[in-house]
Amino acid sequence: MRTQPPVRPEPRTRTLAAPPSLTPLLARGALLSPLKRPRPDASAPATRLALSGVRVDLAHLATYERVCGFATGADALPVTYPHVLAFPLAMRIMAGRAFPLPLLGLVHTSIEITRYEETAATSEYELGVQVEKLAPHRRGTQATVLTEARAHGELVWESRSTYLARHRPRDRNPGQDENRGQDEDRVRDPQHAPPADPATTPAAPSPEGPKPLPAVADWCLARDVGRRYGAVSGDRNPIHLHPLTARLFGFPRAIAHGMWTVARCLAEYGPRQSVRVRAEFRAPVLLPGTVTYAARGSSFELRSGDRVHLTGDVRPQGPRGA
Template sequence: MATRELTKEPNLAVLYPKAALSGLTRRGSGGALPSTVYTRSGVAVDHAHLAAYDRVCEFRLTDELPITYPHVLTFPMQVTLMTDGDFPFPLVGSVHVANRITQTRPLRVSDKLDLRVHVENLRDHPRGKQFDMVGEASVRGEVVWTDVSTYLRRGGGSGASESKERKEPPKPSASWRVPGDIGRRYAEVSGDRNPIHLHPLTAKLFGFPTAIAHGMWTKARCLAALEGRLPSAYTVDVKFKLPVLLPAKVGFAAERTGAGGWHFQLFDARKGKPHVDGTITA
Protein backbone atom coordinates (compact mmCIF):
# COMPACT_ATOMS: atom_id res chain seq x y z
CA MET A 1 0.00 0.00 0.00
CA ALA A 2 1.46 3.35 -1.09
CA THR A 3 0.50 6.46 0.86
CA ARG A 4 0.82 9.78 -0.94
CA GLU A 5 0.61 12.97 1.10
CA LEU A 6 -0.90 15.95 -0.73
CA THR A 7 0.30 19.34 0.45
CA LYS A 8 -2.60 21.23 -1.12
CA GLU A 9 -6.03 20.59 -2.59
CA PRO A 10 -5.82 18.93 -6.02
CA ASN A 11 -6.71 21.21 -8.93
CA LEU A 12 -9.90 19.86 -10.49
CA ALA A 13 -9.55 22.23 -13.44
CA VAL A 14 -6.48 20.19 -14.39
CA LEU A 15 -7.88 16.80 -13.41
CA TYR A 16 -11.12 16.97 -15.40
CA PRO A 17 -9.39 17.22 -18.82
CA LYS A 18 -7.21 14.33 -17.68
CA ALA A 19 -10.39 12.41 -16.79
CA ALA A 20 -11.87 13.13 -20.22
CA LEU A 21 -8.72 11.79 -21.87
CA SER A 22 -8.82 8.64 -19.74
CA GLY A 23 -12.33 8.04 -21.02
CA LEU A 24 -10.89 7.73 -24.52
CA THR A 25 -7.83 5.66 -23.64
CA ARG A 26 -9.17 3.21 -21.05
CA ARG A 27 -11.53 0.43 -22.01
CA GLY A 28 -12.72 -0.02 -18.45
CA SER A 29 -12.62 -3.81 -18.46
CA GLY A 30 -11.60 -3.62 -14.85
CA GLY A 31 -8.36 -4.95 -13.47
CA ALA A 32 -7.38 -4.83 -9.82
CA LEU A 33 -8.05 -1.68 -7.84
CA PRO A 34 -4.95 0.30 -6.83
CA SER A 35 -3.86 0.20 -3.20
CA THR A 36 -2.85 3.88 -3.21
CA VAL A 37 -3.99 6.02 -0.27
CA TYR A 38 -4.09 9.80 -0.64
CA THR A 39 -3.90 11.96 2.48
CA ARG A 40 -3.99 15.63 3.47
CA SER A 41 -3.13 16.84 6.95
CA GLY A 42 -4.34 19.75 9.06
CA VAL A 43 -7.00 20.93 6.61
CA ALA A 44 -8.75 24.06 7.89
CA VAL A 45 -12.33 24.80 6.91
CA ASP A 46 -12.73 27.99 4.88
CA HIS A 47 -15.57 29.93 6.55
CA ALA A 48 -16.69 31.64 3.35
CA HIS A 49 -16.70 28.36 1.42
CA LEU A 50 -18.73 26.65 4.13
CA ALA A 51 -21.25 29.50 4.10
CA ALA A 52 -21.56 29.27 0.31
CA TYR A 53 -22.10 25.51 0.54
CA ASP A 54 -24.74 26.00 3.25
CA ARG A 55 -26.64 28.48 1.09
CA VAL A 56 -26.64 26.30 -2.03
CA CYS A 57 -27.86 23.24 -0.07
CA GLU A 58 -30.13 25.33 2.23
CA PHE A 59 -28.47 24.45 5.53
CA ARG A 60 -28.44 26.94 8.37
CA LEU A 61 -25.37 29.11 8.76
CA THR A 62 -23.73 27.73 11.92
CA ASP A 63 -20.26 26.65 13.08
CA GLU A 64 -21.27 22.99 12.74
CA LEU A 65 -20.43 21.27 9.47
CA PRO A 66 -23.27 19.54 7.63
CA ILE A 67 -22.51 15.83 7.52
CA THR A 68 -22.18 16.07 3.72
CA TYR A 69 -19.71 18.98 3.74
CA PRO A 70 -16.46 16.99 4.20
CA HIS A 71 -17.38 15.11 1.02
CA VAL A 72 -16.51 18.23 -1.00
CA LEU A 73 -13.11 18.32 0.75
CA THR A 74 -12.29 14.70 -0.10
CA PHE A 75 -13.82 14.76 -3.60
CA PRO A 76 -10.73 16.26 -5.33
CA MET A 77 -8.65 13.53 -3.70
CA GLN A 78 -11.07 10.92 -5.08
CA VAL A 79 -10.71 12.38 -8.57
CA THR A 80 -6.92 12.32 -8.21
CA LEU A 81 -7.05 8.61 -7.42
CA MET A 82 -9.52 7.86 -10.21
CA THR A 83 -7.38 9.64 -12.82
CA ASP A 84 -4.15 7.88 -11.87
CA GLY A 85 -2.75 5.68 -14.60
CA ASP A 86 -3.29 2.45 -12.64
CA PHE A 87 -6.99 3.04 -11.98
CA PRO A 88 -8.86 0.39 -13.98
CA PHE A 89 -11.91 2.46 -14.97
CA PRO A 90 -12.30 5.87 -16.58
CA LEU A 91 -13.94 8.50 -14.41
CA VAL A 92 -16.16 9.61 -17.28
CA GLY A 93 -19.11 7.23 -17.41
CA SER A 94 -18.70 5.89 -13.87
CA VAL A 95 -22.09 6.42 -12.21
CA HIS A 96 -22.47 7.42 -8.56
CA VAL A 97 -25.25 5.09 -7.40
CA ALA A 98 -25.09 5.22 -3.59
CA ASN A 99 -23.49 7.09 -0.72
CA ARG A 100 -23.18 6.30 2.98
CA ILE A 101 -21.78 8.74 5.54
CA THR A 102 -21.18 8.13 9.25
CA GLN A 103 -20.18 10.73 11.81
CA THR A 104 -19.36 9.83 15.40
CA ARG A 105 -19.74 13.42 16.55
CA PRO A 106 -20.50 16.76 14.92
CA LEU A 107 -17.59 18.42 13.17
CA ARG A 108 -16.97 22.10 13.88
CA VAL A 109 -15.58 24.84 11.68
CA SER A 110 -12.66 25.13 14.12
CA ASP A 111 -11.60 21.48 13.67
CA LYS A 112 -8.41 20.78 11.75
CA LEU A 113 -9.08 17.75 9.59
CA ASP A 114 -6.74 14.98 8.50
CA LEU A 115 -8.23 13.56 5.30
CA ARG A 116 -7.67 10.14 3.75
CA VAL A 117 -9.05 8.56 0.55
CA HIS A 118 -8.73 5.06 -0.90
CA VAL A 119 -10.73 2.66 -3.08
CA GLU A 120 -11.90 -0.86 -2.23
CA ASN A 121 -14.46 -3.62 -2.73
CA LEU A 122 -14.46 -4.23 -6.47
CA ARG A 123 -17.39 -6.52 -7.16
CA ASP A 124 -19.65 -7.79 -9.91
CA HIS A 125 -22.94 -6.13 -10.75
CA PRO A 126 -25.57 -7.32 -13.24
CA ARG A 127 -24.76 -4.30 -15.40
CA GLY A 128 -20.99 -4.23 -14.92
CA LYS A 129 -18.71 -3.60 -11.94
CA GLN A 130 -19.07 -1.67 -8.70
CA PHE A 131 -16.42 -0.21 -6.42
CA ASP A 132 -16.34 1.99 -3.32
CA MET A 133 -14.43 5.25 -2.94
CA VAL A 134 -13.83 5.69 0.79
CA GLY A 135 -13.05 9.00 2.46
CA GLU A 136 -12.19 9.61 6.12
CA ALA A 137 -11.77 12.70 8.27
CA SER A 138 -9.84 12.49 11.55
CA VAL A 139 -9.41 15.02 14.33
CA ARG A 140 -6.39 14.60 16.62
CA GLY A 141 -5.94 10.99 15.50
CA GLU A 142 -9.59 9.95 15.87
CA VAL A 143 -11.67 9.03 12.80
CA VAL A 144 -14.89 11.00 13.26
CA TRP A 145 -16.32 10.93 9.73
CA THR A 146 -16.43 8.22 7.05
CA ASP A 147 -17.86 8.48 3.54
CA VAL A 148 -18.43 5.55 1.16
CA SER A 149 -19.39 6.47 -2.40
CA THR A 150 -20.40 3.50 -4.55
CA TYR A 151 -19.81 3.78 -8.29
CA LEU A 152 -21.10 1.59 -11.10
CA ARG A 153 -19.12 1.08 -14.28
CA ARG A 154 -21.49 -0.33 -16.88
CA GLY A 155 -20.40 -3.04 -19.28
CA GLY A 156 -19.34 -6.65 -19.04
CA GLY A 157 -21.97 -7.64 -16.49
CA SER A 158 -24.16 -10.71 -16.48
CA GLY A 159 -27.06 -8.80 -17.98
CA ALA A 160 -29.40 -10.27 -15.38
CA SER A 161 -32.28 -7.95 -14.57
CA GLU A 162 -32.31 -6.33 -11.17
CA SER A 163 -35.30 -6.63 -8.90
CA LYS A 164 -37.39 -3.48 -9.27
CA GLU A 165 -40.23 -3.32 -6.82
CA ARG A 166 -42.70 -0.65 -7.90
CA LYS A 167 -44.08 1.42 -5.06
CA GLU A 168 -46.52 4.25 -4.95
CA PRO A 169 -44.79 7.46 -3.91
CA PRO A 170 -45.64 8.66 -0.40
CA LYS A 171 -47.63 11.77 0.31
CA PRO A 172 -45.08 14.61 0.21
CA SER A 173 -44.45 16.60 3.34
CA ALA A 174 -42.89 19.32 1.19
CA SER A 175 -42.55 20.26 -2.47
CA TRP A 176 -39.54 22.07 -3.88
CA ARG A 177 -38.79 23.75 -7.16
CA VAL A 178 -35.26 22.91 -8.23
CA PRO A 179 -33.90 25.71 -10.44
CA GLY A 180 -32.21 25.02 -13.74
CA ASP A 181 -28.91 26.51 -12.55
CA ILE A 182 -28.53 24.39 -9.40
CA GLY A 183 -25.96 22.18 -11.15
CA ARG A 184 -23.72 25.18 -11.88
CA ARG A 185 -24.22 26.63 -8.40
CA TYR A 186 -23.37 23.34 -6.68
CA ALA A 187 -20.40 22.88 -9.02
CA GLU A 188 -19.01 26.21 -7.81
CA VAL A 189 -18.89 25.05 -4.18
CA SER A 190 -18.12 21.36 -4.74
CA GLY A 191 -15.68 21.55 -7.63
CA ASP A 192 -17.67 18.79 -9.37
CA ARG A 193 -17.95 20.32 -12.85
CA ASN A 194 -19.05 17.19 -14.65
CA PRO A 195 -20.66 18.51 -17.87
CA ILE A 196 -23.86 16.53 -17.27
CA HIS A 197 -24.67 18.97 -14.45
CA LEU A 198 -23.74 22.28 -16.05
CA HIS A 199 -25.79 22.95 -19.18
CA PRO A 200 -28.44 21.22 -21.34
CA LEU A 201 -26.12 21.19 -24.36
CA THR A 202 -23.21 19.49 -22.55
CA ALA A 203 -25.60 17.07 -20.82
CA LYS A 204 -27.01 16.01 -24.21
CA LEU A 205 -23.52 14.93 -25.28
CA PHE A 206 -23.78 12.23 -22.58
CA GLY A 207 -27.32 11.12 -23.39
CA PHE A 208 -29.37 13.28 -21.02
CA PRO A 209 -32.20 15.46 -22.35
CA THR A 210 -31.11 18.30 -20.09
CA ALA A 211 -28.71 19.00 -17.23
CA ILE A 212 -29.21 16.91 -14.08
CA ALA A 213 -28.74 17.76 -10.41
CA HIS A 214 -25.73 16.36 -8.55
CA GLY A 215 -26.65 13.35 -6.44
CA MET A 216 -24.76 14.77 -3.46
CA TRP A 217 -26.74 18.01 -3.74
CA THR A 218 -30.01 16.05 -3.55
CA LYS A 219 -28.73 14.20 -0.48
CA ALA A 220 -27.63 17.40 1.21
CA ARG A 221 -30.93 19.15 0.38
CA CYS A 222 -32.89 16.29 1.99
CA LEU A 223 -30.77 16.49 5.14
CA ALA A 224 -31.22 20.26 5.27
CA ALA A 225 -34.97 19.64 5.42
CA LEU A 226 -34.42 17.53 8.56
CA GLU A 227 -31.96 19.91 10.21
CA GLY A 228 -32.56 20.31 13.93
CA ARG A 229 -34.16 16.86 14.18
CA LEU A 230 -31.08 14.72 13.61
CA PRO A 231 -28.91 13.02 16.26
CA SER A 232 -25.36 14.22 16.82
CA ALA A 233 -23.90 10.84 15.79
CA TYR A 234 -25.56 8.95 12.94
CA THR A 235 -25.26 7.19 9.60
CA VAL A 236 -27.13 8.43 6.54
CA ASP A 237 -27.31 5.96 3.67
CA VAL A 238 -28.85 6.85 0.31
CA LYS A 239 -29.41 5.20 -3.03
CA PHE A 240 -29.57 7.47 -6.04
CA LYS A 241 -32.41 6.41 -8.30
CA LEU A 242 -33.51 8.35 -11.38
CA PRO A 243 -31.73 11.65 -12.06
CA VAL A 244 -33.40 15.01 -11.34
CA LEU A 245 -33.80 16.64 -14.76
CA LEU A 246 -33.43 20.41 -14.41
CA PRO A 247 -35.45 22.46 -13.78
CA ALA A 248 -37.73 20.25 -11.70
CA LYS A 249 -40.47 20.13 -9.13
CA VAL A 250 -39.84 17.41 -6.55
CA GLY A 251 -41.67 15.98 -3.58
CA PHE A 252 -39.97 15.21 -0.27
CA ALA A 253 -41.32 12.82 2.37
CA ALA A 254 -39.80 11.69 5.67
CA GLU A 255 -41.00 9.48 8.50
CA ARG A 256 -39.45 8.49 11.81
CA THR A 257 -38.26 4.90 12.14
CA GLY A 258 -37.32 4.79 15.81
CA ALA A 259 -35.11 6.68 18.22
CA GLY A 260 -33.22 9.13 16.05
CA GLY A 261 -33.99 7.20 12.86
CA TRP A 262 -35.62 8.39 9.65
CA HIS A 263 -36.62 7.11 6.25
CA PHE A 264 -36.81 9.80 3.56
CA GLN A 265 -37.55 9.94 -0.14
CA LEU A 266 -37.22 12.47 -2.93
CA PHE A 267 -39.34 11.95 -6.03
CA ASP A 268 -40.79 13.62 -9.10
CA ALA A 269 -43.75 15.68 -7.87
CA ARG A 270 -45.81 15.05 -11.00
CA LYS A 271 -45.00 11.46 -12.00
CA GLY A 272 -43.90 10.06 -8.64
CA LYS A 273 -40.70 8.57 -10.07
CA PRO A 274 -38.02 8.10 -7.38
CA HIS A 275 -34.86 10.20 -7.20
CA VAL A 276 -33.40 9.42 -3.74
CA ASP A 277 -34.21 6.78 -1.12
CA GLY A 278 -32.46 7.27 2.20
CA THR A 279 -32.25 6.06 5.79
CA ILE A 280 -30.83 7.68 8.90
CA THR A 281 -29.71 5.49 11.80
CA ALA A 282 -28.62 6.91 15.13
Protein backbone atom coordinates (compact mmCIF):
# COMPACT_ATOMS: atom_id res chain seq x y z
CA MET A 1 0.00 0.00 0.00
CA ARG A 2 1.44 3.34 -1.05
CA THR A 3 1.94 5.86 1.72
CA GLN A 4 0.35 9.20 1.00
CA PRO A 5 2.54 12.26 1.58
CA PRO A 6 1.51 14.30 4.60
CA VAL A 7 -0.72 17.30 4.01
CA ARG A 8 1.33 20.40 4.60
CA PRO A 9 -0.43 23.00 6.78
CA GLU A 10 -0.87 26.53 5.52
CA PRO A 11 2.24 28.57 6.35
CA ARG A 12 2.01 31.22 8.99
CA THR A 13 2.58 34.74 7.68
CA ARG A 14 5.19 37.00 9.18
CA THR A 15 4.94 40.62 8.09
CA LEU A 16 8.21 42.55 7.99
CA ALA A 17 8.50 46.23 8.78
CA ALA A 18 11.06 46.92 6.03
CA PRO A 19 12.80 45.10 3.17
CA PRO A 20 15.69 42.91 4.38
CA SER A 21 19.22 44.01 3.54
CA LEU A 22 20.63 41.73 0.87
CA THR A 23 24.36 41.83 1.61
CA PRO A 24 24.20 40.15 5.05
CA LEU A 25 21.63 37.67 3.76
CA LEU A 26 23.88 36.57 0.90
CA ALA A 27 26.81 36.27 3.29
CA ARG A 28 24.73 34.24 5.73
CA GLY A 29 23.50 31.95 2.97
CA ALA A 30 27.06 31.36 1.81
CA LEU A 31 28.25 30.52 5.34
CA LEU A 32 25.39 28.11 6.01
CA SER A 33 25.58 26.37 2.63
CA PRO A 34 28.33 23.84 3.55
CA LEU A 35 26.29 22.76 6.59
CA LYS A 36 23.20 21.75 4.59
CA ARG A 37 22.54 18.28 3.21
CA PRO A 38 19.68 18.58 0.68
CA ARG A 39 17.09 15.85 0.38
CA PRO A 40 13.58 15.90 -1.16
CA ASP A 41 11.84 14.66 2.01
CA ALA A 42 13.13 17.58 4.08
CA SER A 43 10.64 20.03 5.55
CA ALA A 44 10.10 23.31 3.73
CA PRO A 45 10.12 26.50 5.83
CA ALA A 46 6.72 26.94 7.44
CA THR A 47 6.73 30.75 7.30
CA ARG A 48 5.43 33.03 4.57
CA LEU A 49 7.13 36.43 4.58
CA ALA A 50 5.10 39.51 3.68
CA LEU A 51 5.91 43.16 3.17
CA SER A 52 3.14 45.76 2.83
CA GLY A 53 3.09 49.38 1.70
CA VAL A 54 5.65 48.75 -1.05
CA ARG A 55 6.08 51.70 -3.40
CA VAL A 56 8.13 51.56 -6.59
CA ASP A 57 11.22 53.76 -6.78
CA LEU A 58 10.69 55.23 -10.24
CA ALA A 59 14.40 55.98 -10.73
CA HIS A 60 15.27 52.37 -9.87
CA LEU A 61 12.52 51.16 -12.21
CA ALA A 62 13.91 53.25 -15.08
CA THR A 63 17.39 51.81 -14.50
CA TYR A 64 15.97 48.28 -14.53
CA GLU A 65 14.09 49.00 -17.75
CA ARG A 66 17.23 50.30 -19.44
CA VAL A 67 19.35 47.35 -18.31
CA CYS A 68 16.75 44.83 -19.58
CA GLY A 69 15.73 46.66 -22.76
CA PHE A 70 12.20 47.69 -21.77
CA ALA A 71 10.78 51.02 -22.88
CA THR A 72 10.87 53.61 -20.10
CA GLY A 73 8.27 56.08 -18.91
CA ALA A 74 5.05 54.02 -18.96
CA ASP A 75 2.95 53.71 -15.81
CA ALA A 76 3.11 49.92 -15.97
CA LEU A 77 5.68 47.61 -14.45
CA PRO A 78 7.52 45.18 -16.74
CA VAL A 79 6.08 41.73 -16.11
CA THR A 80 9.35 40.57 -14.52
CA TYR A 81 9.84 43.57 -12.20
CA PRO A 82 7.83 42.31 -9.17
CA HIS A 83 10.34 39.45 -8.98
CA VAL A 84 13.02 42.06 -8.27
CA LEU A 85 10.82 43.84 -5.72
CA ALA A 86 10.32 40.58 -3.81
CA PHE A 87 13.87 39.25 -4.21
CA PRO A 88 14.98 40.36 -0.69
CA LEU A 89 12.06 38.41 0.85
CA ALA A 90 13.00 35.31 -1.14
CA MET A 91 16.61 35.63 -0.04
CA ARG A 92 15.54 36.04 3.60
CA ILE A 93 13.88 32.62 3.38
CA MET A 94 16.46 30.84 1.22
CA ALA A 95 19.44 32.07 3.23
CA GLY A 96 17.90 30.97 6.53
CA ARG A 97 18.57 27.87 8.59
CA ALA A 98 15.08 26.49 7.97
CA PHE A 99 15.60 26.35 4.20
CA PRO A 100 17.12 22.89 3.63
CA LEU A 101 18.93 23.58 0.36
CA PRO A 102 22.34 25.32 0.20
CA LEU A 103 22.18 28.78 -1.32
CA LEU A 104 25.59 28.38 -2.97
CA GLY A 105 25.25 26.33 -6.14
CA LEU A 106 21.46 26.63 -6.27
CA VAL A 107 20.33 26.68 -9.92
CA HIS A 108 17.30 28.67 -11.08
CA THR A 109 15.74 26.22 -13.57
CA SER A 110 12.37 27.75 -14.48
CA ILE A 111 9.85 30.47 -13.77
CA GLU A 112 6.14 30.85 -14.43
CA ILE A 113 4.70 34.35 -14.09
CA THR A 114 1.01 35.24 -14.15
CA ARG A 115 -0.11 38.84 -14.31
CA TYR A 116 -3.86 39.06 -13.73
CA GLU A 117 -4.17 42.82 -14.01
CA GLU A 118 -2.02 45.73 -15.07
CA THR A 119 0.58 46.44 -12.40
CA ALA A 120 0.94 50.21 -12.29
CA ALA A 121 4.24 51.79 -11.33
CA THR A 122 2.38 54.25 -9.08
CA SER A 123 0.41 51.65 -7.11
CA GLU A 124 1.13 50.40 -3.61
CA TYR A 125 1.74 46.67 -3.22
CA GLU A 126 1.83 43.94 -0.62
CA LEU A 127 4.40 41.28 -1.43
CA GLY A 128 4.46 37.73 -0.14
CA VAL A 129 6.99 34.90 -0.57
CA GLN A 130 6.90 31.29 0.60
CA VAL A 131 8.45 27.95 -0.28
CA GLU A 132 5.54 26.05 -1.76
CA LYS A 133 7.12 22.59 -1.90
CA LEU A 134 10.23 20.46 -2.20
CA ALA A 135 10.36 17.65 -4.73
CA PRO A 136 12.83 15.05 -5.97
CA HIS A 137 14.59 15.79 -9.25
CA ARG A 138 16.67 13.43 -11.37
CA ARG A 139 19.75 15.44 -10.39
CA GLY A 140 18.89 16.34 -6.81
CA THR A 141 16.18 18.24 -4.95
CA GLN A 142 14.04 21.04 -6.35
CA ALA A 143 12.26 23.79 -4.42
CA THR A 144 9.30 25.77 -5.73
CA VAL A 145 9.12 29.34 -4.45
CA LEU A 146 5.80 31.19 -4.73
CA THR A 147 5.87 34.99 -4.93
CA GLU A 148 2.72 37.13 -4.87
CA ALA A 149 1.92 40.81 -5.32
CA ARG A 150 -1.38 42.31 -4.21
CA ALA A 151 -2.85 45.75 -4.82
CA HIS A 152 -5.89 46.94 -2.84
CA GLY A 153 -6.14 43.45 -1.36
CA GLU A 154 -6.43 41.72 -4.74
CA LEU A 155 -3.86 39.35 -6.19
CA VAL A 156 -2.57 41.02 -9.35
CA TRP A 157 0.69 39.12 -10.00
CA GLU A 158 2.30 35.84 -8.95
CA SER A 159 5.23 33.68 -9.92
CA ARG A 160 6.54 30.20 -9.25
CA SER A 161 10.28 29.73 -9.54
CA THR A 162 12.01 26.36 -9.33
CA TYR A 163 15.49 26.09 -7.84
CA LEU A 164 17.62 22.95 -8.01
CA ALA A 165 20.21 21.77 -5.49
CA ARG A 166 22.38 19.20 -7.21
CA HIS A 167 23.23 16.01 -5.37
CA ARG A 168 23.13 12.28 -6.02
CA PRO A 169 19.59 10.97 -5.49
CA ARG A 170 19.40 8.38 -2.73
CA ASP A 171 17.83 5.71 -4.96
CA ARG A 172 20.34 6.15 -7.76
CA ASN A 173 22.88 3.46 -8.59
CA PRO A 174 26.29 4.91 -7.65
CA GLY A 175 27.74 3.35 -10.80
CA GLN A 176 25.46 5.37 -13.07
CA ASP A 177 26.87 8.54 -14.63
CA GLU A 178 24.13 11.09 -14.08
CA ASN A 179 26.12 13.68 -15.99
CA ARG A 180 26.85 11.60 -19.06
CA GLY A 181 25.22 14.09 -21.43
CA GLN A 182 27.22 16.96 -20.00
CA ASP A 183 30.46 14.96 -20.07
CA GLU A 184 29.94 14.18 -23.74
CA ASP A 185 29.44 17.87 -24.37
CA ARG A 186 32.71 18.64 -22.55
CA VAL A 187 34.54 16.35 -24.96
CA ARG A 188 33.03 18.14 -27.93
CA ASP A 189 33.64 21.65 -26.58
CA PRO A 190 36.01 21.60 -23.59
CA GLN A 191 36.74 25.33 -23.73
CA HIS A 192 33.13 26.41 -23.33
CA ALA A 193 31.53 23.63 -21.29
CA PRO A 194 30.28 24.97 -17.94
CA PRO A 195 30.03 22.69 -14.92
CA ALA A 196 27.65 19.76 -15.11
CA ASP A 197 24.19 20.89 -14.04
CA PRO A 198 20.71 20.85 -15.54
CA ALA A 199 21.25 24.22 -17.14
CA THR A 200 24.14 23.04 -19.30
CA THR A 201 22.62 20.39 -21.54
CA PRO A 202 22.76 21.28 -25.24
CA ALA A 203 19.32 21.28 -26.77
CA ALA A 204 19.80 21.09 -30.52
CA PRO A 205 16.54 20.33 -32.30
CA SER A 206 16.01 16.69 -33.23
CA PRO A 207 15.79 15.97 -36.97
CA GLU A 208 12.33 14.55 -36.30
CA GLY A 209 11.32 17.33 -33.94
CA PRO A 210 9.95 20.82 -34.54
CA LYS A 211 11.99 23.27 -36.54
CA PRO A 212 13.88 26.00 -34.69
CA LEU A 213 11.99 29.23 -34.16
CA PRO A 214 12.83 31.88 -36.78
CA ALA A 215 15.55 34.32 -35.76
CA VAL A 216 14.39 37.85 -34.99
CA ALA A 217 17.55 39.58 -33.78
CA ASP A 218 21.17 38.96 -32.82
CA TRP A 219 22.36 40.55 -29.58
CA CYS A 220 26.00 41.28 -28.76
CA LEU A 221 26.20 41.09 -24.98
CA ALA A 222 28.83 43.13 -23.17
CA ARG A 223 31.00 41.61 -20.46
CA ASP A 224 29.41 43.85 -17.79
CA VAL A 225 25.79 42.70 -18.31
CA GLY A 226 25.98 40.59 -15.15
CA ARG A 227 27.38 43.43 -13.07
CA ARG A 228 24.77 45.90 -14.32
CA TYR A 229 21.87 43.53 -13.70
CA GLY A 230 23.32 42.51 -10.35
CA ALA A 231 23.46 46.15 -9.28
CA VAL A 232 19.81 46.81 -10.16
CA SER A 233 18.38 43.46 -9.00
CA GLY A 234 20.49 42.90 -5.88
CA ASP A 235 21.49 39.44 -7.14
CA ARG A 236 25.28 39.70 -6.83
CA ASN A 237 26.07 36.04 -7.23
CA PRO A 238 29.82 35.89 -8.06
CA ILE A 239 29.23 33.72 -11.15
CA HIS A 240 27.67 36.78 -12.82
CA LEU A 241 30.13 39.48 -11.86
CA HIS A 242 33.63 38.71 -13.14
CA PRO A 243 35.52 35.96 -14.98
CA LEU A 244 37.78 35.33 -11.97
CA THR A 245 34.91 34.77 -9.55
CA ALA A 246 32.99 32.74 -12.15
CA ARG A 247 35.98 30.42 -12.56
CA LEU A 248 35.82 29.58 -8.87
CA PHE A 249 32.54 27.82 -9.69
CA GLY A 250 33.81 26.17 -12.88
CA PHE A 251 32.62 28.63 -15.52
CA PRO A 252 35.16 29.86 -18.09
CA ARG A 253 33.66 33.37 -18.01
CA ALA A 254 30.96 35.24 -16.14
CA ILE A 255 27.42 34.25 -17.12
CA ALA A 256 24.26 36.34 -17.53
CA HIS A 257 21.50 36.08 -14.93
CA GLY A 258 18.66 33.84 -16.01
CA MET A 259 16.15 36.51 -15.00
CA TRP A 260 17.97 39.04 -17.19
CA THR A 261 17.70 36.71 -20.20
CA VAL A 262 13.95 36.20 -19.76
CA ALA A 263 13.37 39.91 -19.12
CA ARG A 264 15.37 40.85 -22.22
CA CYS A 265 13.35 38.39 -24.32
CA LEU A 266 10.06 39.74 -22.98
CA ALA A 267 11.18 43.30 -23.67
CA GLU A 268 11.74 42.26 -27.29
CA TYR A 269 8.49 40.29 -27.41
CA GLY A 270 6.49 43.42 -26.64
CA PRO A 271 4.15 44.67 -23.91
CA ARG A 272 1.13 42.63 -22.83
CA GLN A 273 -1.31 43.32 -20.01
CA SER A 274 -2.80 40.15 -18.51
CA VAL A 275 -0.43 37.33 -19.42
CA ARG A 276 1.02 34.03 -18.32
CA VAL A 277 4.73 33.59 -19.03
CA ARG A 278 6.59 30.30 -18.78
CA ALA A 279 10.35 30.09 -19.22
CA GLU A 280 12.93 27.35 -18.74
CA PHE A 281 16.61 28.13 -18.27
CA ARG A 282 18.42 25.49 -20.32
CA ALA A 283 22.07 26.61 -20.66
CA PRO A 284 24.17 29.52 -19.34
CA VAL A 285 24.90 32.57 -21.48
CA LEU A 286 28.62 33.35 -21.33
CA LEU A 287 29.71 37.00 -21.23
CA PRO A 288 30.70 38.62 -23.46
CA GLY A 289 28.97 36.80 -26.28
CA THR A 290 26.49 36.90 -29.14
CA VAL A 291 23.07 35.26 -28.89
CA THR A 292 20.06 35.01 -31.19
CA TYR A 293 16.55 35.91 -30.08
CA ALA A 294 13.97 33.85 -31.98
CA ALA A 295 10.17 33.85 -31.80
CA ARG A 296 7.05 32.55 -33.48
CA GLY A 297 3.52 33.14 -32.24
CA SER A 298 3.44 32.72 -28.46
CA SER A 299 6.85 31.01 -28.26
CA PHE A 300 10.34 32.49 -27.94
CA GLU A 301 13.85 31.28 -27.29
CA LEU A 302 17.41 32.47 -26.89
CA ARG A 303 20.17 30.47 -28.54
CA SER A 304 23.70 30.54 -29.88
CA GLY A 305 24.19 28.14 -32.77
CA ASP A 306 22.48 24.88 -31.82
CA ARG A 307 22.77 25.58 -28.10
CA VAL A 308 19.46 26.75 -26.63
CA HIS A 309 19.83 28.90 -23.53
CA LEU A 310 16.19 29.73 -22.81
CA THR A 311 12.77 28.61 -24.04
CA GLY A 312 9.48 30.25 -23.18
CA ASP A 313 6.00 31.22 -24.16
CA VAL A 314 3.59 34.08 -23.50
CA ARG A 315 -0.16 33.50 -23.41
CA PRO A 316 -3.15 35.69 -22.54
CA GLN A 317 -4.47 35.34 -19.01
CA GLY A 318 -8.00 36.07 -17.88
CA PRO A 319 -8.91 37.55 -14.50
CA ARG A 320 -8.18 35.38 -11.47
CA GLY A 321 -10.93 32.83 -10.98
CA ALA A 322 -12.27 33.23 -14.53
